Amino acid sequence: MEQLNLGDSKGINRRRRSDQTLHMIFLACTSIGILVLMALIVTIVMDGVHRLSPELFTNFPSRIADKAGLKSPIVGTIYLLLLMAPLSFVLGVGAAIFLEEYAGRSRWVRLIQLNISTLAGVPSIIYGILGLAIFVRGMNLGRSLLSGVLTMTLLVLPIIIVAAQEALRAVPKNRRDASYALGATKWQTVSSAVLPSAIPGIMTGVILALSRAIGETAPLIMIGALTYVAFLPENLLDSFTVMPIQIFNWVSRPSEAFHELAASGIILLLIMLFIMNIAAVWIRNKYSKNI
Amino acid sequence: MNKTSPVAANTKSMTFRRSKTRISDKIIPILLGLCAMLSVFTTIGIVYTLLQESVIFFKEVPVWSFLTGTTWSPILPPKEFGVLPLLGGTLLITGIAIIFAVPIGLACAIYLNEYAPARVRGVVKPVLEVLAGVPTIVYGYFALETVTPFLQKIFPDMGIFNALSAGLVVGIMVLPMISSLSEDAMRAVPKSLRHGAYALGATRFEVALKIVLPAALSGVVSSFVLAFSRAIGETMIVTVAAGATPQLTLNPLESIQTMTSYIVQVSMGDVPRGTIEYGTIFAVGLTLFVITFLLNILAQWVARRFREEY
Numbered sequence: 001m002e003q004l005n006l007g008d009s010k011g012i013n014r015r016r017r018s019d020q021t022l023h024m025i026f027l028a029c030t031s032i033g034i035l036v037l038m039a040l041i042v043t044i045v046m047d048g049v050h051r052l053s054p055e056l057f058t059n060f061p062s063r064i065a066d067k068a069g070l071k072s073p074i075v076g077t078i079y080l081l082l083l084m085a086p087l088s089f090v091l092g093v094g095a096a097i098f099l100e101e102y103a104g105r106s107r108w109v110r111l112i113q114l115n116i117s118t119l120a121g122v123p124s125i126i127y128g129i130l131g132l133a134i135f136v137r138g139m140n141l142g143r144s145l146l147s148g149v150l151t152m153t154l155l156v157l158p159i160i161i162v163a164a165q166e167a168l169r170a171v172p173k174n175r176r177d178a179s180y181a182l183g184a185t186k187w188q189t190v191s192s193a194v195l196p197s198a199i200p201g202i203m204t205g206v207i208l209a210l211s212r213a214i215g216e217t218a219p220l221i222m223i224g225a226l227t228y229v230a231f232l233p234e235n236l237l238d239s240f241t242v243m244p245i246q247i248f249n250w251v252s253r254p255s256e257a258f259h260e261l262a263a264s265g266i267i268l269l270l271i272m273l274f275i276m277n278i279a280a281v282w283i284r285n286k287y288s289k290n291i
Numbered sequence: 292m293n294k295t296s297p298v299a300a301n302t303k304s305m306t307f308r309r310s311k312t313r314i315s316d317k318i319i320p321i322l323l324g325l326c327a328m329l330s331v332f333t334t335i336g337i338v339y340t341l342l343q344e345s346v347i348f349f350k351e352v353p354v355w356s357f358l359t360g361t362t363w364s365p366i367l368p369p370k371e372f373g374v375l376p377l378l379g380g381t382l383l384i385t386g387i388a389i390i391f392a393v394p395i396g397l398a399c400a401i402y403l404n405e406y407a408p409a410r411v412r413g414v415v416k417p418v419l420e421v422l423a424g425v426p427t428i429v430y431g432y433f434a435l436e437t438v439t440p441f442l443q444k445i446f447p448d449m450g451i452f453n454a455l456s457a458g459l460v461v462g463i464m465v466l467p468m469i470s471s472l473s474e475d476a477m478r479a480v481p482k483s484l485r486h487g488a489y490a491l492g493a494t495r496f497e498v499a500l501k502i503v504l505p506a507a508l509s510g511v512v513s514s515f516v517l518a519f520s521r522a523i524g525e526t527m528i529v530t531v532a533a534g535a536t537p538q539l540t541l542n543p544l545e546s547i548q549t550m551t552s553y554i555v556q557v558s559m560g561d562v563p564r565g566t567i568e569y570g571t572i573f574a575v576g577l578t579l580f581v582i583t584f585l586l587n588i589l590a591q592w593v594a595r596r597f598r599e600e601y
Contacts, residue, residue: 222554
């Protein structure tokens with residue numbers, strides 16, 4: 001470690017001053033983040049709040065700004081969420097249980113672990129390309145809700161697996177020992193002793209991952225979620241659209257009226273994300289004492 | 292649970308029992324293992340699809356001219372497929388973002404770790420988490436509708452679509468990543484090191500800069516690399532705010548195109564499979580994937596290799 005030159009007592013005032021100056025600079029830098037968030041929320045609310053109306057929920061997207069609504073995007077986002085949630089929960093928690101409880105520490109397991117953390121860093125648009133090639137073209141699912149659900153599930157899985165692993169790791173070892181001592185088998189221990197105390201942590205992770213997914217635009221553009229859908233998807237193979245894609249479409253139009261619509265769509269999207277985040281934090285706080 | 296033997300810590304002793312639990316204990320690990328293997332299949336799938344279509348593309352366009360060509364005009368004849376303008380655009384955006392986000396994110400981490408009272412920390416950390424959770428399309432709107440008009444007051448001849456505004460907003464997007472990962476790394480530095488320096492009469496700034504930062508350097512640098520990789524892969528902000536002009540320029544006031552926004556632009560039109568335009572999606576995607584993959588590996592390597600153990 002570098003030698004600290006602190007013996008110079010004449011410099012103490014200078015050093016204190018520079019400490020205080022830098023304190024102010026650091027504080028200013030930190031407040032930039034807060035100021036930006038405030039600016040972002042204020043501009044979006046000011047641009048979009050007067051476009052918030054019941055028609056936004058009941059009208060389909062339209063070429064005419066005053067008639068345009070978000071009905072099919074809202075429904076599309078909710079369908080996507082409801083279909084993704086169980087699928088990504090089961091697959092993600094399954095993988096996490098395997099890695100934490102069954103797999104041990106072999107080289108293969110370390111490789112899978114490394115692979116998962118690498119996948120978490122892959123840009124979302126690459127998942128879109130994967131979805132386009134495998135689900136839309138390869139499996140011939142077309143530009144459908146199902147393709148979207150499968151693509152987005154692959155996208156959130158690494159996040160969910162990591163969160164679920166952390167939750168499982170936080171369960172004290174003595175719970176497992178107690179269960180084994182009562183004669184339970186491995187799966188009985190995992191399902192009745194470990195999972196119940198890990199579930200709140202897992203749920204928090206899953207909700208946060210899903211809230212990231214419903215804000216994603218790029219992968220769904222890749223698999224061809226349409227921007228003009230004047231009907232509600234009735235089965236898994238229908239085409240669909242989601243809120244971020246409709247917002248993107250409105251932002252890309254030159255007319256100011258559509259930008260206001262985009263802002264109102266963003267308000268709805270942010271409210272939705274906010275509710276999901278509150279739910280995640282609430283679950284974490286409510287059950288965190290039980291372990 | 293109630294029918295099995297009470298001495299069953301050793302499950303092998305009960306293998307003679309043909310109970311349901313035995314079957315579930317054989318099948319379930321396999322099912323769970325398949326879930327874990329799905330991540331491996333995903334990686335294989337990504338690499339396979341990118342390579343397979345890229346190989347077709349590179350039969351028509353030599354790899355060398357793809358990597359070194361300085362003109363990207365895939366649709367209008369004369370068609371040219373040099374990826375450098377897209378790469379240059381991506382690096383321009385990323386450069387602006389990193390120049391903006393690294394000092395501020397680091398300052399933020401130092402402030403939260405060394406200076407901030409617990410109450411301020413309790414406010415700032417959640418705010419940064421919210422900032423990290425904002426969808427990128429919202430940032431795109433913010434760049435186009437707020438940041439660009441603001442910048443146009445400073446640079447009056449700047450166009451609506453420009454690299455500067457998009458780059459700054461990408462910087463805002465990666466800021467929480469840098470500050471929170473750096474802060475984690477600094478937090479992991481043992482308290483005794485700090486206390487030792489304070490006991491010698493160091494000021495807080497000296498502790499932060501000469502003790503904590505060097506000790507946490509591996510984590511801090513790896514957060515920079517991760518932020519860099521995230522900025523390269525960022526799509527919607529640049530698609531909305533940076534324009535669609537593939538050109539090699541260092542002028543941040545001009546409109547450019549990044550690799551990601553090119554991929555979005557092509558896939559918005561219904562490109563028929565097997566055409567060369569369809570191939571460009573995968574060739575550019577492969578380039579993007581290789582770069583971000585190497586950066587992510589680099590980040591993990593830096594974090595492990597240069598970690599100071601205490």
